[in-house]
Amino acid sequence: MKGYLWTSGLEAGRGEGSSYGHLAPWEAIATDAVGNVIEFWGFKRNQGRVWALLYLRGEPFTAGELEHELELSKGGVSMLLRDLERWGVVRRMRSPHDSAWRYAAETDLIRMVSHVVEEREAGFIERIRADLAEAYRLAVEAGNVPREHLSRLEKMATLAEHVERALRLFIKTARLDVGGILGALREDSNRQ
Amino acid sequence: MKGYLWTSGLEAGRGEGSSYGHLAPWEAIATDAVGNVIEFWGFKRNQGRVWALLYLRGEPFTAGELEHELELSKGGVSMLLRDLERWGVVRRMRSPHDSAWRYAAETDLIRMVSHVVEEREAGFIERIRADLAEAYRLAVEAGNVPREHLSRLEKMATLAEHVERALRLFIKTARLDVGGILGALREDSNRQ
């Protein structure tokens, strides 16, 4: 039992097992597909589902609507939206009459990837480098470490640097590469 | 049985209770660092640790030695080595006198990444594409789906293709990019 059911009279039954709120079957498939791919990339599946639905429907949703459509919990939606907003893939907007926030899909998903990859790097790859440096320091200090061992350790560190550089390069080129298609996406969402 | 063995005074160092078999402190740090980064890339932490130790020590190890040094279980080592061998980052060799297999680190780690990424793509990205196509089919069939919704769904699919292409490109360039440094790695291991 996910959350509380909507009191709207439209509630057309439908209640069997793998049902999604009000989503049309094709929407369920599409949002799930995005969810899967996004999960594969190391994010949360539901982050992908939320973004996908917002994008497909093309109009801003409230948290409550998302909760209902995707059958998520109130708390879950809150956290998902916070992450998505922080990464710039979802825009929070106050709609004129309604008192609730609404959220709209931003079209350059690549922000999500690049932002998070960078974020991870910051706290993580940095740490790796520090660890390798520390290991080197200790090894030298110990004194009895064979020279080749030391040199391999050094090479390992430079390998790490190279991989990191390659990764950054990827992000940069990916941004450009996907830019084209995303330009197309954007022209659509301008309409509103 | 996380180590009721080997109480060498040296390993007091490491922050908490995580003592490592015979590893020198610097080795423990280095292998762990590699383990972390490899885990971050979606593999098992211990796969990274095994490779790292083999590489750092520069000589082939038996499964039993790895089991002891890294404090892993027999079964675990067996599975880890099988994966690593399958990916071509570790080479199995029968040593002349000993009756047991020995394993040596191969130097182009990128094989691991590229192999697995490709493997994942095969079964996975393909699936995503199929799902999006299916969603499109259903949406058209339903008939009452707004035109813009359909067009956004299409764009989503082309986005997926672009990302996939970018990914392949990354693998290819990464292979080259890291090739240089890995050539250096290799020149070292030749020497024995």
Added chain:
DNA sequence: GGTGCGGTTCACGCGGTCTTGAACTATATG
């Protein structure tokens, strides 16, 4: 103040993944 509603936070439980350890197979050795 009180009530209702949107939104946030967080301890807990569930589900999935990795590791373990024991049973088992394979292979060498006397």
Added chain:
DNA sequence: CATATAGTTCAAGACCGCGTGAACCGCACC
């Protein structure tokens, strides 16, 4: 053949991250 040792498989369990749902906060309106 018997025995020992290397290596594999797999069920059970440890472990960890995610989503849930309830408590909580803040604000608007009566």
